[in-house]
Amino acid sequence: MTTAGPPGVGASAAGRAARGLLILLALAVALGPFAVLFLNSLRPADDFLRPGAGLVPDAITFAHYAEVFGPGSDTLRFLANSLIITTATTVMAVSLGALAAYALARLRLPFRLSLVIGLAFLVVRFYPKITVALPYYLIMRDLGWLDTHAAVILAHVSITVPFVVWLLLGFFEELPREIELSAMLDGCGPVRRFVQIVLPLSAPALGAAAVLTAFLSWNEFLMASSVASDAAKTLPVRVSSFITDKGTAWGPMSAMGTVIVLPVMLFALVTQRWLARGLTAGAVKG
Amino acid sequence: MTEPPQPDPGARPPHRRLGDTPVLILFLLPALFILAVAQFLPLAQSLWISLHDWVLARSPVMGAFVGPGNYTRVLGDAQFLASTGFTLSLALASTVLSMALGLGLAVLTTGEGFRMKLSRTLLLLPMVIAPVAVGTMWRMILAARVGPLNQTLASAGLPAPNWFGDPVLAQVSLIVIDAWQWTPFVMIVLAAALTSLPAEVIRAAEVDGAGRWTTFRLIVFPLILPVVLLVAMFRLIDALMTLDIVFTTTGGGPGFATQTLSFWIYQQGLRYFNVSYAAAASWLLLAACMAMAAGFLVWRHRVMHWQRWER
Numbered sequence: 097m098t099t100a101g102p103p104g105v106g107a108s109a110a111g112r113a114a115r116g117l118l119i120l121l122a123l124a125v126a127l128g129p130f131a132v133l134f135l136n137s138l139r140p141a142d143d144f145l146r147p148g149a150g151l152v153p154d155a156i157t158f159a160h161y162a163e164v165f166g167p168g169s170d171t172l173r174f175l176a177n178s179l180i181i182t183t184a185t186t187v188m189a190v191s192l193g194a195l196a197a198y199a200l201a202r203l204r205l206p207f208r209l210s211l212v213i214g215l216a217f218l219v220v221r222f223y224p225k226i227t228v229a230l231p232y233y234l235i236m237r238d239l240g241w242l243d244t245h246a247a248v249i250l251a252h253v254s255i256t257v258p259f260v261v262w263l264l265l266g267f268f269e270e271l272p273r274e275i276e277l278s279a280m281l282d283g284c285g286p287v288r289r290f291v292q293i294v295l296p297l298s299a300p301a302l303g304a305a306a307v308l309t310a311f312l313s314w315n316e317f318l319m320a321s322s323v324a325s326d327a328a329k330t331l332p333v334r335v336s337s338f339i340t341d342k343g344t345a346w347g348p349m350s351a352m353g354t355v356i357v358l359p360v361m362l363f364a365l366v367t368q369r370w371l372a373r374g375l376t377a378g379a380v381k382g
Numbered sequence: 383m384t385e386p387p388q389p390d391p392g393a394r395p396p397h398r399r400l401g402d403t404p405v406l407i408l409f410l411l412p413a414l415f416i417l418a419v420a421q422f423l424p425l426a427q428s429l430w431i432s433l434h435d436w437v438l439a440r441s442p443v444m445g446a447f448v449g450p451g452n453y454t455r456v457l458g459d460a461q462f463l464a465s466t467g468f469t470l471s472l473a474l475a476s477t478v479l480s481m482a483l484g485l486g487l488a489v490l491t492t493g494e495g496f497r498m499k500l501s502r503t504l505l506l507l508p509m510v511i512a513p514v515a516v517g518t519m520w521r522m523i524l525a526a527r528v529g530p531l532n533q534t535l536a537s538a539g540l541p542a543p544n545w546f547g548d549p550v551l552a553q554v555s556l557i558v559i560d561a562w563q564w565t566p567f568v569m570i571v572l573a574a575a576l577t578s579l580p581a582e583v584i585r586a587a588e589v590d591g592a593g594r595w596t597t598f599r600l601i602v603f604p605l606i607l608p609v610v611l612l613v614a615m616f617r618l619i620d621a622l623m624t625l626d627i628v629f630t631t632t633g634g635g636p637g638f639a640t641q642t643l644s645f646w647i648y649q650q651g652l653r654y655f656n657v658s659y660a661a662a663a664s665w666l667l668l669a670a671c672m673a674m675a676a677g678f679l680v681w682r683h684r685v686m687h688w689q690r691w692e693r
Contacts, residue, residue: 123505132519198406317512
């Protein structure tokens with residue numbers, strides 16, 4: 097769009113300057129806390145309590161990272177758990193969600209069943225997960241799945257698959273059907289049509305769905321903390337218990353926070369186009 | 383939520399061909415199965431448990447049927463009522479704050495230039511990181527003695543309050559933290575809505591001599607109102623479920639001042655194992671969330687209906 101700026105601001109030179117200043121202020125407020133976290137993770141322990149210590153530490157130390165990752169710490173194990181669970185969740189949620197969304201986009205079931213199933217996916221977005229967490233814990237206990245990767249992955253897939261379905265449903269419905277139709281007339285079944293025609297055309301939407309799913313799973317706390325106590329513990333669960341069992345160990349806490357935040361920030365900047373698309377479509381449609 | 387797809391009555395769609403439907407139903411089943419097992423079954427179970435007497439610490443199996451007993455007990459529990467009050471204030475205040483800031487930022491950063499796109503991407507970052515990490519960051523910033531905020535205030539000769547030590551300040555802090563994290567969500571969705579507006583309409587208004595503020599108030603805002611209502615609904619419902627940031631900031635304190643409903647239910651259910659009691663409280667929260675969602679969707683439907691009728 098080439099309209100001259102947004103309605104309401106930026107008409108004059110003074111307006112443009114005010115607009116730039118406001119955006120800079122917003123950037124400072126949005127990014128400042130990240131700076132505090134990163135800088136504190138490099139700050140020597142005795143610098144924290146020094147009166148008048150500035151935002152930027154006087155010296156830089158990697159001791160907190162050494163402590164967090166050092167021998168006897170479980171951080172690497174929890175990091176591996178987070179990576180395994182996020183990867184498995186993303187693969188499963190996107191593939192199963194894509195299948196379901198395609199079916200919903202092409203099926204016409206009797207008794208408005210398509211609508212009912214679509215709403216079943218939608219409604220997951222609207223109730224508190226705390227209602228599910230407790231009985232889910234009990235079900236996993238009865239299955240003997242407590243503290244397994246599978247228990248966390250199943251929970252994460254069930255939370256993220258609705259986002260995938262609603263994001264892709266809108267996309268599949270807008271795909272032109274002529275190619276699929278002519279493929280069908282050539283005797284091409286629904287599986288081949290889906291794999292060879294629909295999926296290649298949907299790469300951007302699938303990417304958006306995958307990025308959104310990965311974020312949701314990597315950051316998820318409640319379900320993971322209900323069923324994973326040690327062997328399948330993820331980074332967010334570890335971070336949440338940091339305060340109680342270490343007092344206020346600012347340095348290690350910042351290092352731990354950086355470990356969970358920095359990869360996501362970088363990932364967000366790399367995948368920004370898909371991310372914005374996933375967040376908006378996921379929100380507006382789901 | 384978009385309108386349900388309208389079947390095209392003219393064309394005979396490809397899926398009508400015999401043999402497709404069973405395969406497509408098979409496509410649907412795995413996702414539905416996972417949803418049923420990991421969401422709807424626990425939901426139903428939670429409702430069932432809430433009607434019984436069960437303290438997991440005392441017994442590994444569910445006790446006697448007590449009907450609505452847990453619900454009446456929960457509704458008479460002072461801590462439940464207090465956390466309901468705080469949850470409502472948090473949800474309302476955080477929604478209003480993030481809606482106002484997010485709309486402002488969406489308008490400010492409109493444009494397809496490199497700088498605007500970069501600004502939007504950077505402004506997005508608070509919402510993509512884990513809420514528990516957001517809590518950790520803000521806990522450090524607001525730390526009474528060593529936090530950068532209080533150090534700045536002190537060096538400027540201003541009073542440096544103990545943010546998480548005072549009940550009201552702690553509540554305000556949580557509202558600000560929640561709004562900080564989710565303002566980008568409002569911004570990004572409304573920015574998309576603003577970008578999709580027809581440029582001619584706005585230009586026509588400006589040609590007619592309408593100022594920018596008038597154009598925004600009378601043309602742009604009404605056009606994006608359905609999206610605004612949708613975003614407000616998501617914000618309100620999500621804020622009603624706030625849990626993660628409480629763990630890494632105040633832990634519900636000081637006292638019980640910043641216990642959200644989800645946090646209180648978590649403590650009751652997964653820490654003290656008052657299973658049926660927590661289940662009853664969680665269904666009350668669920669009912670409130672559903673009622674809010676329904677209310678907003680009806681409101682939005684009326685607005686859209688009214689707009690169509692106006693035209």
